[in-house]
Amino acid sequence: MTNRERCVALLDAFSEAQLANVAAMLQAAISDAQDDAYCNALYREYEQDPDKGQPVSIEDAAKLLGVTL
Numbered sequence: 001m002t003n004r005e006r007c008v009a010l011l012d013a014f015s016e017a018q019l020a021n022v023a024a025m026l027q028a029a030i031s032d033a034q035d036d037a038y039c040n041a042l043y044r045e046y047e048q049d050p051d052k053g054q055p056v057s058i059e060d061a062a063k064l065l066g067v068t069l
Helices: 003-011 016-048 058-065
Strands: none
Touching: none
16 A cells, blocks of 8 residues: 555545644645745855855944844
């Protein structure tokens, strides 16, 4: 029996209310995977940034953004 078949067999035993909770958990797992992929892409972009590692003080960052601290 494949994992998919086992999951379907297990789901058949749940009530509709329980299935709503299972569906929410599965959707959250998919969202987490998408978030992880997005964060990994941002990190790869950062790794390729020639300015990486050039620290900026909070005061200079605020000045660049036009924010008064």
